[in-house]
Amino acid sequence: MADLPPTPLLDTVSTPADLRKLDPKQLRQLADELRAETISAVGTTGGHLGSGLGVVELTAAIHYVFNTPDDRLIWDVGHQCYPHKILTGRRDRIRTLRQGGGLSGFTKRSESEYDPFGAAHSSTSISAALGFAIANKLAGKPGKAIAVIGDGAMSAGMAYEAMNNAEAAGNRLIVILNDNDMSIAPPVGGLSAYLARMVSSSPYLGFRSLAKKITRKLSRRVHNAAEKAEEFTRGWVTGGTLFEELGFYYVGPIDGHNLDHLIPVLENVRDSEQGPILVHVVTKKGKGYGPAEAAADKYHGVQKFDVITGAQAKAPPGPPAYQNVFADQLIKDAETDPTIVAITAAMPGGTGLDRFAKAYPDRTFDVGIAEQHAVTFAAGLAAQGMRPFCAIYSTFLQRAYDQVVHDVAIQNLPVRFAIDRAGLVGADGATHAGSFDVTYLATLPNFIVMAAADEAELVHMTHTAALHDDGPIAVRYPRGNGTGVALPETAERLAIGKGRIVREGKKVAILSLGTRLAEAVKAADALDARGLSTTVADLRFAKPLDEELIRKLMTTHEVVVTIEEAAVGGLGAHVLTFASDNGLIDAGLKLRTMRLPDVFQDQDKPEVQYAQAGLDADAVVETVLKALRHNDAGVVEGARA
Template sequence: MTTSSKTPLLDTIASPADLRQLMEADLAQVADELRTETISAVSVTGGHLGAGLGVVELTVALHYVFDTPRDRLIWDVGHQAYPHKILTGRRDRIRTLRRGGGLSGFTKRSESEYDPFGAAHSSTSISAGLGMAVANTLAGQKSNVVAVIGDGAMSAGMAYEAMNNAGAMHSRLIVILNDNEMSIAPPAGALSAYLARLVSGGAYRSVREAVKQLGRHLPRFVYDRARKTEEFARNFWAGGTMFEELGFYYVGPIDGHNLDHLLPVLKNVRDFKETGPILVHVVTQKGKGYGPAEASSDKYHGVNMFDVVTGKQVKPKPNAPLYTNVFADALVKAAQKDDKIVAITAAMPSGTGLDIFQKTFPERTFDVGIAEQHAVTFAAGLATEGFKPFCAIYSTFLQRGYDQIVHDVAIQNLPVRFAIDRAGLVGADGATHAGSFDISFLGILPNLVVMAAADEAELVHMVATAAAYDEGPIALRYPRGEGVGVEMPAEGEILEIGRGRILREGNMVAILSLGTRLAEVLKAAEDLAGYGVSTTVADARFAKPLDVELLLRLAANHEVLITIEEGSVGGFGSFVMQTLAEEGALDGRGARGLKVRSMVLPDRFLDHDKPEKLYAHAGLDAKGVVAKVLATLGRDADAVKVMIA
């Protein structure tokens, strides 16, 4: 006895070309099956769910109407691209999402020809799409370029910079505004759909163009008044005045879950004869078609594995508090004592823990949207007036505000506090979200203090230190995930700026750690004792300013000095080497001199996997530390074991 498939139509689709062989009447069933498959897959892998469920019908419609991959389809951020991946030949691997060797959680050029642009940071699609559209124009090609961008991503300045540029050009670019918060305008039912079909249709556009040509023979004031009257009438019913002013032909809003509305509009837009950019405003619902996700779109934006029937997510009981929560709780305690402390996030209140702070201090919490550049300079403005802004941004997103850190904060030596979450390797989100570079790009800036927490207790101390520091900008970095299970202090201790600490004394090898590799270093020191290697372990605490006294002491009293950090080349290890050179500690000591080595992330982008596997692959775990020490000493690990035995 065989069991019939729950997805009989989807089973016939290996590529969008197969989808385009179906009748339009079949597409609603395809969408239902695609939604079922998406829910089933993400329940196994975890990942981004709500956004993808919200664009199922839109995904089907776009691949049905447009000739992908010849027509370019760009998904902004990529949170919503799982249904797209299923339809574009990756269904057989969809349950490998975000796992080592599996599919990326975002669009990725190297993964498929249907991903013309890789995306994981938001608000890039219009810029990239415009570049492709201009390339088409220069090459004399007639293919379409479609960029799908959410209303949240439209809060970033980059999106408006791109629209401003596109509106002044004549290349064919289609922007689909996926409005899943109804933040711009709700669809007005049948009337809205009718008007969208009307204004996107050839007959309306032909008459409109003919009237424009005729109008140019009329007196200027008559023509201008007629043009403004037409624009007013169209925008009165449909909205979109802002987009029209930016030079886009606006169509919408339309119901993004109704294929009878989507298909004719997309066909009309596809068949536009005129050049110039077009914006189609589509209204959708996050989590559409799955009750738990509809009821709680924020909790189902990114999910762990979950039970499809109940929607209950599988969350392992933590062994230690999450670094993000430790930061948030410590900031709340500091703010209870100091009413000048305020908190800023760039559209990531829960990701940075500031939703916790907001519950206690709503009037002192500011979510500025996906606008890291603005967040940094906004914080700088607050600092000029005596407030103590904590700007909490993921390391990978802080890169987008680097110019502002330099020009608006560091040069003016303003006391902005940067709380850098997701420092180091993050795992399933891969290279685009890894916090690999902040030590390097912050440490080179004059006036800026850079701290890195070795564990959750140290993070509490560093929040207190940042709150008390008014001499200039200061940054504290900490990773994603759980702490290491140390005893937590009742209150944060204000650390001496630029002062490290020694946790274990030895006389042969010194390991100077920055950040949460410290736990692995301590394990390595225990293992090295079995090889007859006496090891000193120190926690630098500060990448800048360095504890020069501690550094020179370690250099003077050991054969080998090794630095280790969760960052790229050019960071903490480079700062140490520069200081040792300047202080003359590398000029030679004894017959062999001091051996110095730096352990950093490899000089390449690491794909997604579990963090512990990534660190092992990078050689930044206890085993890797032991291997580095023995290699530096010129010892063979197996030979040493035999000798000691």
């Protein structure tokens, strides 16, 4: 481990209660030490860096001014919460971030009383904070709710839905807009700080309240005119008219790295009877660490890195990443098809569409954190004759499920879904795992659902989706790099609903969907060594099923096992239904399904997660042997039934 930074003042702070004992003049030193500790910790573990560095001063100021945890602090998304974790009793474990058995990379209710609401998807903080605020109000309890939301998260409609309903919370709700990219209204030095402090001060708010009472007694017309004049003047000077229209009292913009500006404004807001209040804070991602300031995108999420040079640990050269395989094939298809367009929801790099955008900028659309809009936008494009590819992580597509059903599936529109991060995702844990997409898509009429076993299959499936015009079609693929198979020079159009036999056997058949295929082949090798001749099939499609192939294998093998990196209700459930409907189980078939367990799995290395889930080669072998030892033929679900 690299030498730890000297942190004499931070060493005296275990909880926010300790922080509040400090003299305000000491907070600058504390923030500097907190920033150094954050850099050192993430350099050791990897994780989200730039966003946390941008809120160091803000984190210290909030915990200094507000009475956390009684005042509820809710971080939107949560990838900026590492400094918060250091200040809230978890510093001794901060170098276990995102490791098996370690701290979560996001806020987590079970981890600390200072994490009142778990988050890892964006734009939920204001809704949750409103819930806390109203609950306290109804119960007559003290305590405020503070939501810290980034400007990127404000691109999602859910944030505005919450703000539109926030008035009932009154002064119990405070929203802090962390503006680190959009620069809605950049601070202008001392004048900006003075104005923010003035309009949040008790004298100003008291005078404003008195003036409202006087004008209200004069007449409704005078009162309304005076109120509009005051809001217009304040909005013209400081900005924030949009938030005022949504019912918030706007304060800002203020420099989020200047504690002399932050502390008095937050104190005014804390003590104000005005509300709800939105405080507009301008920060810089990666603040205080040169490499992160210079390349905020590259230092948003990092591997382990050298603190001195900023150089990130590089994985050894290997197969291409799945998202890049998808993007490169999409570029090839787009060369000959001008109707192909690509849509992403604020994840161009994560989905590979940054590559597509370089080739076809006019045919690439980043809609921000707005998956619902992305899906219906794609539906409109498809209805007008375009071939849209909607590239969204599996876990994020969940937020647009109604649009998938109502706007795409019911209308049978040929929207193509490229579902990244399918299956378990390692360090990001349960919040980002792509566990449910097979279940929630394959249950829909009109849908075609494919799963790539390796990068070569992804090439074929991307091409197949590009040519498919009869209803919606999806291809799912995992996070990370491919298996190392050679990529085809020319993509093939796959026959819809047809699988392939990878190896022939006679006694056991393993039906695989997705990248568990490699483990299925390993299991077949082990079973063959035991004298159990094993067939392995890559079904390719969860829907429609290759019924001809499945029927053949079920009627010629004693044991059939399905395996998938998806939750219950997916491939296994569909195969069970087919077998039951066609009387195949009654014939004495030993049918077992293997899928993700009915739990939310914590973060760890993917191979460890899959072993824990019972979806590796050893688990397949164990499942087959138990089935053969079972005296009564029938259906038993589960890897270790």
